[in-house]
Amino acid sequence: MRISVDPDRCVGAGQCVLSAPEVFDQDADGIVTVVNARPADDEAVRHAGELCPSGSITLHED
Amino acid sequence: MGTTEPRVVDFPLRRPGEPFPPPRYEDYRHHEGLVVSHLPNGNKVWLVTRHEDVRAVLTNKKISSNPDHKGFPNISDTMGVPRQEQIPGWFVGLDSPEHDRFRKALIPEFTVRRVRQMRPAIERTVEERIDAMLAAGDHADLVADFALPVPSLVISTLLGVPPVDRDFFESRTRTLVAIRASTDRQRDTATKELLRYINRLVAIKEKWPGDDLISRLLASGTLAANEMSGVLMLLLIAGHETTANNIALGVVTLLLNPEWVGDDRAVEETLRFHSVADLVSLRVAVEDVEVSGQLIKAGEGIIPLVAAANHDAEAFACPHAFDPARTERHHVAFGYGVHQCLGQNLVRVEMEIAYRKLFERIPGLRLAVPVEDLPFKHDGVLCGLHELPVRW
Ligand code: HEM
Ligand code: SF4
Numbered sequence: 001m002r003i004s005v006d007p008d009r010c011v012g013a014g015q016c017v018l019s020a021p022e023v024f025d026q027d028a029d030g031i032v033t034v035v036n037a038r039p040a041d042d043e044a045v046r047h048a049g050e051l052c053p054s055g056s057i058t059l060h061e062d
Numbered sequence: 063m064g065t066t067e068p069r070v071v072d073f074p075l076r077r078p079g080e081p082f083p084p085p086r087y088e089d090y091r092h093h094e095g096l097v098v099s100h101l102p103n104g105n106k107v108w109l110v111t112r113h114e115d116v117r118a119v120l121t122n123k124k125i126s127s128n129p130d131h132k133g134f135p136n137i138s139d140t141m142g143v144p145r146q147e148q149i150p151g152w153f154v155g156l157d158s159p160e161h162d163r164f165r166k167a168l169i170p171e172f173t174v175r176r177v178r179q180m181r182p183a184i185e186r187t188v189e190e191r192i193d194a195m196l197a198a199g200d201h202a203d204l205v206a207d208f209a210l211p212v213p214s215l216v217i218s219t220l221l222g223v224p225p226v227d228r229d230f231f232e233s234r235t236r237t238l239v240a241i242r243a244s245t246d247r248q249r250d251t252a253t254k255e256l257l258r259y260i261n262r263l264v265a266i267k268e269k270w271p272g273d274d275l276i277s278r279l280l281a282s283g284t285l286a287a288n289e290m291s292g293v294l295m296l297l298l299i300a301g302h303e304t305t306a307n308n309i310a311l312g313v314v315t316l317l318l319n320p321e322w323v324g325d326d327r328a329v330e331e332t333l334r335f336h337s338v339a340d341l342v343s344l345r346v347a348v349e350d351v352e353v354s355g356q357l358i359k360a361g362e363g364i365i366p367l368v369a370a371a372n373h374d375a376e377a378f379a380c381p382h383a384f385d386p387a388r389t390e391r392h393h394v395a396f397g398y399g400v401h402q403c404l405g406q407n408l409v410r411v412e413m414e415i416a417y418r419k420l421f422e423r424i425p426g427l428r429l430a431v432p433v434e435d436l437p438f439k440h441d442g443v444l445c446g447l448h449e450l451p452v453r454w
Binding site for chain 2: 028
C-alpha cells in the first residue's frame with residue numbers, strides 16, 4: 001500500500017498518529033508527516049485514513 | 063430529491079427523566095431526508111441524525127460555522143457561538159481561511175507528542191485531588207471534588223497559570239459552569255474576573271516569557287492582543303465542562319459495568335456512548351445545499367446531532383451497548399472536519415489517567431444514591447451531571 005498526505009489540508013487532530021504511529025507523525029507545527037510511505041496493508045493504517053477529519057490522507061492500492 | 067414534506071419535530075432539548083440519547087433520535091434517523099425543527103426563538107433548523115449525514119454536513123464547504131450569517135442557529139443568547147464582534151478570537155465561529163490562522167497557531171500545543179509530555183503534570187493533579195477527597199472522609203461529590211477541578215487545573219497548567227493562582231482560577235471557572243449553584247450575576251462577575259486575570263497573565267508572559275502556551279503564542283506573533291484573550295477563554299470554556307461531564311458520566315458507566323474498569327479502551331467508548339457535546343456543533347447553509355436528498359436553502363440553520371450519529375446502527379453495531387471492545391472508532395463525539403476538537407488528545411490522556419487512578423486508589427468506590435436519582439443536566443447545551451454523590 002502507498003500513502004500520500006496533503007499537509008495543506010491537515011488540521012492537526014492527530015488521529016493518524018494515534019492510529020498508526022509507525023506510519024504517521026506530526027512535525028513541530030503539528031502538521032502530518034509520513035514516516036513510512038509504503039506500509040504493509042494493515043487495519044491501523046486504514047483506520048487512520050478513515051478517521052482523518054480533514055481528508056488529508058489518501059491510501060493507494062499500488 | 064425527497065418528494066415527501068419534511069417532518070416537523072420538537073427542538074431536541076433534553077427532558078427530565080428521558081434517557082440520553084433520546085429514543086426520538088431513532089425515529090428521526092429512519093425518516094427519509096432530514097427532520098426540521100424550530101429553535102426557541104421560532105427559527106427553522108434542520109436536524110441531522112445519521113452518522114454519514116453528520117460527517118457530510120461537517121465537511122461541506124457551503125455550510126458555515128460563522129454566527130454572523132443570517133439564520134445561524136444559536137439556541138439562545140447564552141447558548142451558542144458568540145460573534146467575533148462579541149469575542150474576537152473565538153475561532154470555532156470562523157470558516158476557512160480565517161479559521162486556519164488560529165488553528166495553525168494552536169495545533170503545535172496539542173500534538174500527540176506534546177500531550178504525552180503533559181502526562182506527569184496531569185497525573186500529579188489527579189493524585190492531588192484524590193488525596194484531598196480521601197483526607198476529607200468517606201464520601202464526596204465527584205463532580206465538584208474531582209471531575210470539575212481536574213480539567214480546570216490541567217488547562218491552568220497548559221496556559222502557564224502560576225501554582226499560587228490555580229485555586230483562584232479553579233474557583234472562578236467552577237462558578238461559570240455551576241448552572242444550579244451560581245446566579246447569573248455571579249457567573250457574570252466570574253467571567254469578568256477571569257478575563258481580567260487572563261489579560262494580566264498575558265501581560266506578565268509578554269515581559270517574562272516562560273515555557274508555556276501563552277508565551278509561545280506571543281512569540282509566534284500570529285494573534286492580535288484582543289484575539290489572544292478570546293482564544294484563551296475559548297480553550298478554557300471548550301475544555302472545562304465538556305471534559306468534566308464526560309469524566310463524571312464515564313465513572314457512573316464504569317461503576318455500572320465494572321468488568322471494564324482498568325481497560326483503557328473504555329475512554330473512547332465513554333466518549334461515543336455519552337456524546338456530551340450533542341448541541342455544540344451549530345451550522346448554517348450559505349448557499350442552497352442538498353443533504354440526504356433534502357434541499358436546505360441558504361440562510362437555514364443546521365444542527366448535526368453527534369449523539370444521534372454516535373448511536374446510529376448503520377455505523378455502530380449494537381449502538382446502545384457500552385462495549386469498549388468494539389472495533390468501530392469513527393465516532394463524532396469531537397465533531398468532524400476542520401473544527402474537530404483541538405483538545406481531543408489532551409482529553410483522552412486526562413480521562414485515561416482520571417479513570418485509572420480513581421479506581422486504583424479508591425477500589426471501594428460506589429454510588430451513594432440510586433442511579434435513577436442522579437441529577438442529570440437537561441437545561442444546558444452539554445449533557446452531564448450536576449452532582450455525583452459517591453462513597454467508599
Ligand atoms: C470530552 C471533552 C470534549 C468534548 C466532547 C469536546 C467536543 C468538541 C466538539 C464537538 C467540537 C467541535 C465544535 C464544532 O464543530 O463547531 C470541539 C471543538 C473544540 N474543542 Fe473540544 N471537546 C472536549 C474537550 C476539549 C478540551 C480539553 C479542549 C482544550 C483545552 C477543547 C478545545 C476545543 C477547541 C479550541 C475547539 C474549536 C476547534 C476549531 O474550531 O478548530 N476541547 N470540541
Ligand atoms: S488525522 Fe488528518 S488532520 Fe489529523 S493530523 Fe492526521 S492528517 Fe492531519
